[in-house]
Amino acid sequence: MNIVIAEDQGMLRGALGMLLGMEEDMEVVGQAEDGEQALRMVRTLTPDLCLLDIEMPRMTGLEVAETLRKEGHPCKIVILTTFSRTGYFQRAMQAGVSGYLLKDAPIEELAAALRTVMAGKRAISPELSVSLWEKTNPLSERERSVLSLLADGKSVNEIAGTLYLSGGTVRNYISEILQKLDAKNRIDAVAIATGNGWLD
Incomplete structure (x- = not known):
């Protein structure tokens, strides 16, 4: 099989x-x-x-995977990461990746996983607990949009203008977001969502 490796750390990429x-x-x-x-x-x-x-400069691995899927490229995609964040994992699955593996796995395990993928199956690192499959993003697409704009430092009125909503509707979304994430305030909500990889 022919393989392209994308990794921003030169030493790891070479190894x-x-x-x-x-x-x-x-x-x-x-x-x-x-x-x-x-x-x-x-x-x-x-x-x-x-x-x-x-996590790479210019485009993340997830963005590359999503782009290739939209283009209908036949290349199989395997994510190799140190991150076991739920949101990342879900996005990877939605992008149609064939494998999600942790970087600290022995090379024998990695090679075996790549062969599994080439055989048409999925390969997920055993260390990634079942909770990754079960723990879903509680935010709707519109709530994620509102929170992303909050994270960018936008005011309620600016968010309303961007999303063509009323200020009251935006405040309702923010209230719902805080409740769903059990967050103390807007900054806390952004931190929780970012930490779980739930923001686009």
């Missing part, structure tokens, strides 16, 4: 490339240091599989 390249049935055809470069490589090199870090 992964070398170790996976030693597997008889794997060839690393490209290594990207940010999301935009990864997207270009996948489009140009058409690998069988792309191994994506989540």
Whole structure:
């Protein structure tokens, strides 16, 4: 299988490339240091599989995965991350990724997981608890939009103007958000949602 690796930490990227390249049935055809470069490589090199870090400059791994899915690209996507946040995991699943693996797994486990993915199955790190599947984002799409604008420092009136809502409706959304997240105030709500990866 031909693989593109996208990882912004040079040492880890090089180590992964070398170790996976030693597997008889794997060839690393490209290594990207940010999301935009990864997207270009996948489009140009058409690998069988792309191994994506989540947090990268320019585009996150999740944004790359979502873009490739919208384009209908056949490349299989595996997320390799240190983050077990619920929101990240859910977005990855919605983007149609085939694997969600933790970086500290032994290379043998990683190689086995990639073979599982190439066989048409999904591979999820066993360390990722079942709670990741069960714990869902309590916020609606509109509530996420309101909270994202709050996180950007927008006032109620500015949010109302942006989303074509009345100020009263925005305040109702904020009240609902605080209740759902059990947050003390707006700043607390932003922190809770961000920490769980629930903000777009």
